Amino acid sequence: xxxxxxxxxxxxxPFNGAQPENWSKTDIYSIADIIYGAPFSSKLFNxxxxxxxxxxxxxxxxxxxxxYTTEEHPKGHLIQPGDIIVGMDGExxxxxxxxxxxxxxxxxxxxxNKRPKGKAFVFFAIKPLLNVIEQTQxxxxxxxxxxxxxxxxxxxxxDKTSLDRFDEITAPMIDQIVTNRLENKRLAALRDALLPKxxxxxxxxxxxxx
Numbered sequence: 001x002x003x004x005x006x007x008x009x010x011x012x013x014p015f016n017g018a019q020p021e022n023w024s025k026t027d028i029y030s031i032a033d034i035i036y037g038a039p040f041s042s043k044l045f046n047x048x049x050x051x052x053x054x055x056x057x058x059x060x061x062x063x064x065x066x067x068y069t070t071e072e073h074p075k076g077h078l079i080q081p082g083d084i085i086v087g088m089d090g091e092x093x094x095x096x097x098x099x100x101x102x103x104x105x106x107x108x109x110x111x112x113n114k115r116p117k118g119k120a121f122v123f124f125a126i127k128p129l130l131n132v133i134e135q136t137q138x139x140x141x142x143x144x145x146x147x148x149x150x151x152x153x154x155x156x157x158x159d160k161t162s163l164d165r166f167d168e169i170t171a172p173m174i175d176q177i178v179t180n181r182l183e184n185k186r187l188a189a190l191r192d193a194l195l196p197k198x199x200x201x202x203x204x205x206x207x208x209x210x
Contacts, residue, residue, distance in 0.1 A: 001120050001123075001124070001170050001173050001174075002124060004166070004169065004170065005120070005121070005124040005166070008158075008162065008166060009124075009156070009158060009166075014162075019156070020158070020159065020162075022159050023156055023157060023158050023159060024156070024157050025154055025155075025156060025157070026154070026155060026156075026157045027151070027153060027154060027155070028111075028125075028126065028129075028150060028153035028154075028155060030114075030155070030157055031113065031114055031115065031118060031121065031122055031125065031155065031157070032084075032111045032112055032113055032114060032122045032126075033111075033112045033114065034109055034110070034111055034112070034147075034150055035077050035104070035109060035110040035112055036104075036106070036109045036147075037077065037103075037104035037105045037106045037107065037108045037109060038073040038074075038075040038076045038077065038103075038104065038105070038106060039073075039106045040054055040069055040071050040073050040076070040103065040105055040106070041069075041071055044069050044070055044071045045067050045068070045069050046067070046068050046069070046070075047066065047067060047068070048068070049065075049068055050068055050070060051068045051069050051070035051071070052068060052069060052078075052101075052102065052103055053065035053066075053067065053068050053100075053102040053103065054067050054068065054069045054102060054103040054104075054105050055079055055085070055102045055103065055104060055105055055108060056105045056107075056108065057087035057088070057089055057090060057107060057108055060085060060087050060093075060095050060108070061095070063095070063097065063098055063099045063181070063185075064099075065099070065100075065102065069103060073103070076103055076104070077103070077104045077110070078101045078102065078103060078104070079097050079101060079102050079103070079104050079110065080097070080101055081097060081098065081099065081100065081101070081178050081181075081182060082096065082097060082098075082119065082174060082175070082178045083096075083097045083110050083112070084096060084097075084110060084111040084112075084113070084119060084122060084123050084126075085097050085104075085108060085109070085110055086108070086109055086110075086111065086126070086130065086145075087107065087108055088107045088108065088109060088144060088145045088146065089107050089142050089143070089144050089145075090142050090143065091134055091143075092130035092131070092133055092134045092145050093127075093130065094111070094123050094126055094127055094130065096119075096123065096174065096177060096178065097178075098177065098178050098180075098181025098182060098184075098185070099181070099182065099185055100182070100185075111123075111126055115163065115167060116167075117167035117168065117170075117171035118163065118167050119170075119171065119174050120166070120167070120170035120171070120173065120174055121163065121166060121167065121170070125155045126153070129153045129155075130145070133145050133149055
């Protein structure tokens with residue numbers, strides 16, 4: 001997907017190496033809505049699996065459920081499989097969420113694509129913009145990104161026909177990535193549940209013919 005995005009929208013290879021004149025500069029909000037996490041109370045967090053999982057910045061890379069909350073925040077938003085998630089402190093990397101639904105905590109946001117199949121275009125459009133902010137920020141402790149930074153994001157918007165073609169190719173790839181990650185999570189959970197029983201001989205598999 002990234003190679004295709006670079007070929008079409010950076011190097012303009014299908015367009016004789018030059019950006020088509022009918023492409024235009026616009027802001028990020030022309031292709032995505034940004035949903036911000038709610039300020040859930042950390043006093044209600046637990047690691048015992050009570051309530052619903054809540055995703056913090058530290059959970060984005062491994063996409064594991066570590067922390068749970070019993071709180072039902074009025075501004076709470078549930079992350080869904082396939083959402084594009086970005087942490088807003090420390091490092092600014094987009095992730096395609098590949099786990100079950102979970103609460104979106106503060107300082108984590110979702111770039112929700114406006115085009116029904118436009119997730120890949122949003123992902124690769126924001127990736128270099130986030131990287132620029134990360135590389136240019138100077139801080140003695142932790143660097144931050146916020147709404148004013150997102151408001152300044154400028155992208156080149158291709159024509160509808162080119163976008164439609166790109167979406168048709170990449171949408172099934174995104175779907176397959178998410179499906180594979182969900183299946184991996186389920187298999188890992190099954191392994192973790194069965195392995196202790198096998199090791200303790202609680203489950204007898206000696207009669208299974210392999």
